[in-house]
Amino acid sequence: MKADLKGLDASETEQWAVSQGLKPYQGRQIRRWLFKMLASSFDEMTDLSKDLRKDLKDRVIINLLEIVNTQQSKDGTKKYLFKLHDGHFIESVLIPEEDHSTICISSQAGCAMGCLFCSTARQGLKRNLTVSEIIEQVIQVRRLMDAPERLTNIVLMGMGEPLANYDSVIRAVGNIIASDGMNFSTRKVTLSTCGLVPQIKMLGRDITVNLAVSLNASDDKTRSLLMPVNRIYPLTDLISALRDFPLPNRRMLTFEYILIKGVNDSEQDARRLADLLSGLRSKINLIPLNPFPGSDMSCPPMDDILRFQDILVENHYTAIIRKGRGSDISAACGQLSGGYNLPHPGHRG
Ligand code: SAH
Numbered sequence: 001m002k003a004d005l006k007g008l009d010a011s012e013t014e015q016w017a018v019s020q021g022l023k024p025y026q027g028r029q030i031r032r033w034l035f036k037m038l039a040s041s042f043d044e045m046t047d048l049s050k051d052l053r054k055d056l057k058d059r060v061i062i063n064l065l066e067i068v069n070t071q072q073s074k075d076g077t078k079k080y081l082f083k084l085h086d087g088h089f090i091e092s093v094l095i096p097e098e099d100h101s102t103i104c105i106s107s108q109a110g111c112a113m114g115c116l117f118c119s120t121a122r123q124g125l126k127r128n129l130t131v132s133e134i135i136e137q138v139i140q141v142r143r144l145m146d147a148p149e150r151l152t153n154i155v156l157m158g159m160g161e162p163l164a165n166y167d168s169v170i171r172a173v174g175n176i177i178a179s180d181g182m183n184f185s186t187r188k189v190t191l192s193t194c195g196l197v198p199q200i201k202m203l204g205r206d207i208t209v210n211l212a213v214s215l216n217a218s219d220d221k222t223r224s225l226l227m228p229v230n231r232i233y234p235l236t237d238l239i240s241a242l243r244d245f246p247l248p249n250r251r252m253l254t255f256e257y258i259l260i261k262g263v264n265d266s267e268q269d270a271r272r273l274a275d276l277l278s279g280l281r282s283k284i285n286l287i288p289l290n291p292f293p294g295s296d297m298s299c300p301p302m303d304d305i306l307r308f309q310d311i312l313v314e315n316h317y318t319a320i321i322r323k324g325r326g327s328d329i330s331a332a333c334g335q336l337s338g339g340y341n342l343p344h345p346g347h348r349g
Contacts, residue, residue: 002061006034006139007171010180020059025232027054028180034062035181038143060341063138065090077326080141081338084109084133088126089338090159092137093331094151101145102153105137106161107169109338113194114228117216117258118334119292120159128165134172138182154184157192157212159336163199168204177209186210197233200241211245212254212285213238217264218272227264235276242280253282258334259308260289261300270311283318290324290332 005013010031010307017027029047033039040063042053068089069081078094088109089343095102112125113117137158142148154176156162162169169191175181177189192212193200203211217223223230230238242253255277259265277284284310300308312319324332 002059004061004064004130004132005030006135006175009171009174010178022052028208030056030060031180035139035175036140036183038262039105040143055191063136063140064130064132064289065140067140071329071331073326073329073331075325077329079326079329079331079332079336080137082140084129086127089132090129090137091331091336091338092141092158093326093336094141094145095325096150099150100152101150102155103138103141103151104155104158105134106158106160106336107134107156107162107165111160112164115194115214115216116226117260117289117295117297119295119330119337120334122294123337125160128168129160131168131171131175134168135175135182140177151192152184153188154210155190155192157190157333159338161194161196162191163193163196163203166199166202170203171210173207176304177207179280187251190254192231192254194227195238197237197241200238200245204244204246208248210251210254211242213242214256214258215273216256216260218260218269220274222264222269226260230280239276244272247281251281253280255282255284256287256333257284258287259300259305261298261304263297265300266302266308267310267311270308271315274312274315274317277317283320284312286312286319286321287333288321288324290327290334292330292335292337 003016009018013031014024014027017024033045039045041055045053064085065082067080068083071079076096080092082090090106090109093104108128109126110123111120114121137154138154142151145151173189176184177186186208190210190212192214194214216226220230220234288305289297309319309321
């Protein structure tokens, strides 16, 4: 089997080089080509001898993902459909903003969490992504950009639950923020979770990234209905883990709250949310529900959304209403299905 070097850290890459009869510095050279120069073939690695390049071609795999479709939204958002070597599909979304761009990447093919409002949940979990498959989404999209240096922000908010693929996600983030890796600032990498409490506790110890939590309700009854994970880790456990989460200076937790008409959008919900989060250094992203085929939930009218926001602001929270970027190409939150045809919920087994 060919070696998959993007899954290794710096010292493992040096060890691998030595195991192949190379010098440690040659391992560092290859690492630089992979992560900094975004090489797509060994032919590009011009500071390695021709013989070595030829040799490495047979021993090392560079591209694990294949882009099979690209769609561009009216607002500039781009969605990439990747095929994995075993035939599964994942999606990544590039969101250009005024002076920088954000990429939203997937951590699993499909998802096992079963959230009622999310299109990825419909297909169930296919499998975890490997370390390289997670990082390569960033590398391949960056390669295609006119100004690759503009890609400064990464959010693990695509398909899958990152903390359910804990080890690979931690290693991938490790190479994404390593100075001899992709060298992203830890301030610009955000991991979003549905609330796996044991892994949230581990995360705080293992690595520094921004944490976003998909909350979506302020009482257990509603949250358990929308997000089955809440039946295992109810709000008291979740909020208590978040109170203990180590936040570097001036950083904040992000809470995501999808607004769903008649389900979690009342004034009472807003007030209860304000109480629930009191004392947590946090900001709240309000996401009007993005509908997808086969879902019977809908987005509240704008007046209700604004009233919900007002109540949070009156309670001294930063609450921002997120525009649904890329919704015309199903690239917005909760709309990533990896190109699978979704069965209507009425026809599910
Ligand atoms: N599993 C992770 C990351 C994927 S979901 C998590 O739960 O956070 C990424 C974000 O999209 C979450 O905040 C989720 O609440 C939101 N989302 C999911 N479906 C949505 C929909 N139909 N409309 C709007 N936002 C949605």
